[in-house]
Amino acid sequence: MSRATTDSEAAMSTPKVVVVMGVAGTGKTTIGPLLAARLGVPYAEADDFHPPANIAKMSAGTPLTDDDRWPWLDAIGSWAHGRAGLGGVVSCSALKRSYRDRLRGEAPGVVFVHLAGDRSLIEDRMSHRQGHFMPTALLDSQFATLQPLQEDEAGVVVDVSGSPEEITGRAAKALAELP
Template structure:
C-alpha cells in the first residue's frame, strides 16, 4: 500500500507472541491485507539457535540478541513503505531493542489460552520448536504495556479475522 501525500506511510508491524500462536500465518494474511512485504522471523535465526531449540533448550538473551538485531535491520529497511514481520518479541527489552533500530514499530500480540496453543503446536508439522519449550516461552513473556504501540488480539478467531482486527487497529492510529 503506497502512501499518498495525504496519507502517512504504513508502519512496520511485528506479529508477536509465544510459539504456536500463529504469528507466521497471521503475519502473512496481515501483509496481504496491507499490501506490504512479509518476513518470517524464524528465518533470521542462526543455525546454532535452531539447533538449541530443536534440542529442547530455551534461548537466552545472548542467543536472541543477534536474531533481534537482524529483524530490527529488516524493519528499519522497510520503514516508509511498511512491512510485517513475525517475531516472538517476548520481553519488553526485546521490543525496545527492535524499536531502537526501527522506531515506530507497531506490535500485534497474539494472545490466547494455553490449551489452544498446545493443540496448535501438536498439530503443526516440520517446525523446530518443540512443545516442551512452551513453558519457557510463557515464563519469559511480558505482555505489551500501555505505553507500547500495539494491540492484543485473541487468537481464538480465524487467522483471517485476526489479521482484519489488526488491520483495523492500524487504521485507527492517530
C-alpha cells in the same frame, strides 16, 4: 468497497512496520503473511533470521538465552529499519520488553500486534503443526518469559481464537485505529 480495502487503506495511510508477536503457536507465521497481504506490504519471517546454532538449540528443546537472541533481534530490527516509511510485516516472538526495546532501537516507529490466547488452545495448535523446530515442551518457558505490551508501547493485542481470516481482520481493524 470491501471492508478489507477500507481497513487496508486506513492502516496504511502512514505505512507502518508491524511486528506480529506472541508465544510459539499463536499463529505468527500464519497471520503475518495474511496481514502483510491485506496491508499490501512485504512480509518477513523472523525464524529466517535465526543463525543455525539457535535453531539447533531450539530443536533440541533448549530455550535460547538473551545472548542468543541479540544478534537475531538486531537482524530483524535492521530489516524493519529498511522498511521505515514503506511498511512491512515481520513475525517475531518479541516476548520481553527488552526485546521490543531492542527492535525499536533499530527501527523506531515499529508497532506490535500481540497475538494472545488461551494456553490450552495454543498448545493444541502446536501439537498439530508439522515441520516446525519449536517443540510444545518449550511453551511453558515462552509463557514464563512473556511480558505483555505496556501502555507506552505502540501496539495492539489481538485474540487468536477463530479462523486465520478472523484474526487477521481483527488485527487490521486494530491497526487502523492506532494513531
